[in-house]
Amino acid sequence: MSTILLDLKLQNSNQTQNNDNENLIPRIKQSDLSYNDFYWNYMNANWPIILTSISNDWECRRNWTKQTTTTNNETTEINFIYLKQKIGNCHVPVANCSKEYYNSHEKCEMKFFDYLDQWQQSVFDTNRNLYLKDWHLKALMPDYDFYRVPKYFASDWLNEYLVDKKLDDYRFVYMGPRDSWTPFHADVFGSYSWSTNIAGRKQWLLLPPLEEQKLTDSLGNLPFRITKQLLTEKNVKFFTIIQTENESIFVPSGWYHQVWNLTDTISINHNWFNACNVPIIWRNLATCMQRVIHEIEDCRGMDNFEEHCQTMLRASFGINYSDFLNILEHIMTKRLQQCSTNNNNNIDNILFDTFTLSDFHVRYDLAIIADVLEAIQNDEVVLARAELCDRCKELVEKIKGFKNASEN
Ligand SMILES: O=C(O)CCC(=O)C(=O)O
Numbered sequence: 497m498s499t500i501l502l503d504l505k506l507q508n509s510n511q512t513q514n515n516d517n518e519n520l521i522p523r524i525k526q527s528d529l530s531y532n533d534f535y536w537n538y539m540n541a542n543w544p545i546i547l548t549s550i551s552n553d554w555e556c557r558r559n560w561t562k563q564t565t566t567t568n569n570e571t572t573e574i575n576f577i578y579l580k581q582k583i584g585n586c587h588v589p590v591a592n593c594s595k596e597y598y599n600s601h602e603k604c605e606m607k608f609f610d611y612l613d614q615w616q617q618s619v620f621d622t623n624r625n626l627y628l629k630d631w632h633l634k635a636l637m638p639d640y641d642f643y644r645v646p647k648y649f650a651s652d653w654l655n656e657y658l659v660d661k662k663l664d665d666y667r668f669v670y671m672g673p674r675d676s677w678t679p680f681h682a683d684v685f686g687s688y689s690w691s692t693n694i695a696g697r698k699q700w701l702l703l704p705p706l707e708e709q710k711l712t713d714s715l716g717n718l719p720f721r722i723t724k725q726l727l728t729e730k731n732v733k734f735f736t737i738i739q740t741e742n743e744s745i746f747v748p749s750g751w752y753h754q755v756w757n758l759t760d761t762i763s764i765n766h767n768w769f770n771a772c773n774v775p776i777i778w779r780n781l782a783t784c785m786q787r788v789i790h791e792i793e794d795c796r797g798m799d800n801f802e803e804h805c806q807t808m809l810r811a812s813f814g815i816n817y818s819d820f821l822n823i824l825e826h827i828m829t830k831r832l833q834q835c836s837t838n839n840n841n842n843i844d845n846i847l848f849d850t851f852t853l854s855d856f857h858v859r860y861d862l863a864i865i866a867d868v869l870e871a872i873q874n875d876e877v878v879l880a881r882a883e884l885c886d887r888c889k890e891l892v893e894k895i896k897g898f899k900n901a902s903e904n
């Protein structure tokens with residue numbers, strides 16, 4: 497298969513925020529939106545968008561669903577037989593949407609066939625409303641090409657790093673009956689997410705960043721569940737989106753959301769970050785670190801206090817400072833490598849089996865990595881730890897060295 501170029505160009509001055517459309521979340525067909533326009537007008541502007549006609553040629557759309565015609569009506573149903581045959585009876589993660597457990601839904605594991613049988617026989621009820629979610633199916637079956645990452649979402653440093661290193665990724669399948677739902681949350685690290693509906697319809701309530709603060713209780717906690725009525729009472733700005741089959745939603749960084757399946761639904765989604773939102777991820781990581789330090793302030797005198805904080809940071813945030821630097825270093829090394837191979841007209845750095853970055857894109861990634869590393873170097877936790885500080889300096893020097901060499 498030929499590779500597709502992610503052709504990023506210099507941002508022009510009217511490609512900043514879509515302020516004129518401040519009250520609108522557009523729906524655009526993928527043939528009508530270039531990679532470059534998505535990159536600057538939505539991803540970099542941190543503004544949501546629905547992309548239509550996104551999964552026309554995906555294997556999962558052809559085979560995981562089947563069309564049935566009843567008088568005048570064409571409906572999509574889940575093809576339970578195909579799913580069983582193709583995937584087999586593995587263990588799958590399931591949330592019980594009827595039970596709240598520590599500000600989330602109660603989780604369990606089930607055999608895939610048991611889950612599908614119960615779903616098909618509609619045995620889920622108001623006490624046991626089961627949602628198969630956060631399933632790493634692509635990692636489980638890497639050779640099964642059941643979907644293609646849309647070009648818009650292919651600049652993804654998080655999964656590029658995790659897949660290269662064979663670590664747990666953020667590529668998921670969700671499937672569940674009508675009325676299964678995901679409680680009010682913002683995504684891990686402050687990452688973006690994209691979600692494509694293979695079958696069914698979802699309703700999203702989406703809040704611009706900081707609007708959620710109007711919902712905190714006296715202890716600063718956010719609600720587990722929201723309703724339109726609550727949002728209206730609290731004067732919260734929000735958007736309601738109905739996402740149908742074959743549509744992708746782009747959820748920007750820090751936009752809180754709650755999601756309901758209005759019908760039986762299957763979706764594919766990824767969480768990710770890249771040059772556009774990596775400064776936000778860094779800010780969130782540093783803020784979480786300050787919270788950890790504050791929490792165990794009384795133990796400051798103990799041996800390895802800083803190391804202990806990094807362990808707690810990883811437990812609460814998901815990554816710590818050295819994990820974050822590992823991601824930046826990996827992406828930086830690959831981009832520097834691509835620059836040198838590009839000079840020999842030999843492009844071999846392929847993202848998600850399909851995409852390659854334009855020269856400007858590679859250089860833009862490197863420039864942003866250098867900026868974030870400079871910000872990390874000035875963090876007080878980093879300033880106090882020579883090995884972290886030296887590591888940042890060394891990485892910045894590599895980028896500067898490359899820049900100087902290529903300008904001469
Ligand atoms: O579809 C769902 O139930 C939740 C999806 C979600 O939260 C996301 O894509 O960020």
Ligand SMILES: [Fe+2]
Nearest residue numbers: 682683689753
């Ligand atoms: Fe989410």
